[in-house]
Amino acid sequence: MTLPLGxxxxxxxxxxxxxxxxxWNFELLVKSLGKFMDPCRLIFIYNEDRSKFKFFxxxxxxxxxxxxxxxxxxxxxKDILFGxxxxxxxxxxxxxxxxxxxxxxKLFVHTLVETEYYTVFDCKNFITxxxxxxxxxxTKPENITYADHYLKNWCMICCAKLDVRYRGVEHLYLSSNIxxxxxxxxxxxxxIKHFKGKKELHKWMLSWCGDDSNMAEFYxxxxxxxxxxxxxxxQVPSNTLTIWEHCFKDPRMLKGLTWYIKxxxxxxxxxxxxxxxxxxxxxTRKYLEPAEIYELLEYxxxxxxxxxxxxxxxxxxxx
Numbered sequence: 001m002t003l004p005l006g007x008x009x010x011x012x013x014x015x016x017x018x019x020x021x022x023x024w025n026f027e028l029l030v031k032s033l034g035k036f037m038d039p040c041r042l043i044f045i046y047n048e049d050r051s052k053f054k055f056f057x058x059x060x061x062x063x064x065x066x067x068x069x070x071x072x073x074x075x076x077x078k079d080i081l082f083g084x085x086x087x088x089x090x091x092x093x094x095x096x097x098x099x100x101x102x103x104x105x106k107l108f109v110h111t112l113v114e115t116e117y118y119t120v121f122d123c124k125n126f127i128t129x130x131x132x133x134x135x136x137x138x139t140k141p142e143n144i145t146y147a148d149h150y151l152k153n154w155c156m157i158c159c160a161k162l163d164v165r166y167r168g169v170e171h172l173y174l175s176s177n178i179x180x181x182x183x184x185x186x187x188x189x190x191x192i193k194h195f196k197g198k199k200e201l202h203k204w205m206l207s208w209c210g211d212d213s214n215m216a217e218f219y220x221x222x223x224x225x226x227x228x229x230x231x232x233x234x235q236v237p238s239n240t241l242t243i244w245e246h247c248f249k250d251p252r253m254l255k256g257l258t259w260y261i262k263x264x265x266x267x268x269x270x271x272x273x274x275x276x277x278x279x280x281x282x283x284t285r286k287y288l289e290p291a292e293i294y295e296l297l298e299y300x301x302x303x304x305x306x307x308x309x310x311x312x313x314x315x316x317x318x319x
Contacts, residue, residue: 012133013041013118015109017078017102020048020056022123025280027063027307032126034067035305036276040133042073043112045081047102053077063308074112081108085199090206100209103217108198110188122179124279125240128300131276138182140234141173141222150214151177157208158223162194175232177218180239180277182232184225191224237271242279248287257292258299286316 014033018026033042046056060075078101087093106120119133144155152169159166166172175181195201209215225231241261247253252260261278268275278300280293290311297303 011040011115013043013113013115014121014133015043015045015106015113015118016121016123016125017045017047017105018056018123019102020052021282021312023059024307024309024312025126026123027309028305029121029123029126030064031067031305031307032128032302033071035302036127036130038130038132039070039072041113041115042068042071043109043118044073044075045078045105045109046076047078047098047105050077050079076112078105081105081111081198085197085202087199087203087206090203093206097206100206100215103215104198104202104205106183106217107188107192107201107221110183110185110192113185116185118183118185120179120181120183121277122279124242124281125179125277126279126305127276128241128278128302129276135274135276136180136182136239137235138232139175139239140237141175141231143171143173144169151216151219154208154214154216155219155223158220161204162224162227164223164227174219174222175234176238177216178240178242179279181218183221184230184232187225187228187230188221190228191221194224236273238268238273239275240277240279241265241275242277242281243284243288244281245283245287247284256295257288258296261296261299280313285313288313289315 016026016029044060046053048056057075065073082101082104110118119136144152147155147169155169155172155174156166158164159172192198192201195204205215205217205220222231241264243257247260250260252263265275280288290313293311293313294303294306297306
């Protein structure tokens with residue numbers, strides 16, 4: 001039975017933080033939503049200096065808004081979530097803080113969400129077939145032996161802060177630290193309250209970003225869930241066909257990008273689940289030509305989603 005439009009909109013929220021360097025990918029995401037996804041709530045947060053927001057909105061309302069009018073969409077500047085405090089009392093600041101803002105925004109956005117859960121997307125993600133947002137499930141937790149030492153250190157720090165016993169990476173089971181990622185609004189609120197508010201959480205997270213660790217907001221959230229005994233058990237082993245830099249070391253990539261994707265889709269069917277999301281990480285831009293990406297979009301019958309902006313992909317690395 002198909003639920004009434006209003007009920008479907010009320011039941012789910014997709015959140016995406018937008019940066020200027022990712023506008024080509026964001027346009028692809030928006031067009032894929034308009035083509036394939038049933039209506040839901042959308043929240044887009046512009047993560048650049050406010051002086052640029054006017055120009056972004058002009059582009060957004062000309063290029064993006066017309067294809068997602070069936071959605072309940074809200075567009076914000078990040079100041080709506082950072083504007084109620086400052087970090088002027090912090091003596092040592094990072095030149096790279098801007099790249100961490102998007103991770104904090106994915107937590108702070110809970111105050112703008114009106115549904116019980118929200119699903120975080122990055123600009124790199126896009127939809128590849130007809131679906132509802134609720135079809136995109138959380139990944140099953142697995143031990144983090146695959147993590148680099150920066151993420152392992154971050155997990156140890158989070159466990160210590162949140163009073164979770166750390167017995168080594170082979171015993172700490174977490175969902176993939178990538179998007180899409182499903183978050184429970186009230187649990188995020190409790191996490192922030194645990195740190196005595198947004199400012200203290202912001203300061204604490206930045207204090208640990210340096211040579212020995214790196215911020216990972218989803219790991220922090222999930223370790224808090226473990227501490228409160230509310231960890232999501234997950235439903236699928238993977239929920240995205242995102243192309244990462246390491247994918248080009250896979251022998252299946254020798255037959256081309258589309259072949260690689262097809263083999264992963266077939267394997268998923270054998271394992272009993274389905275992919276609705278793909279994506280291109282920023283670091284893959286030097287490995288791919290626009291023609292390869294267009295061929296993949298043709299495979300998914302989404303040539304009409306090709307962005308109007310100039311494509312930032314240009315192969316400069318042999319693979």
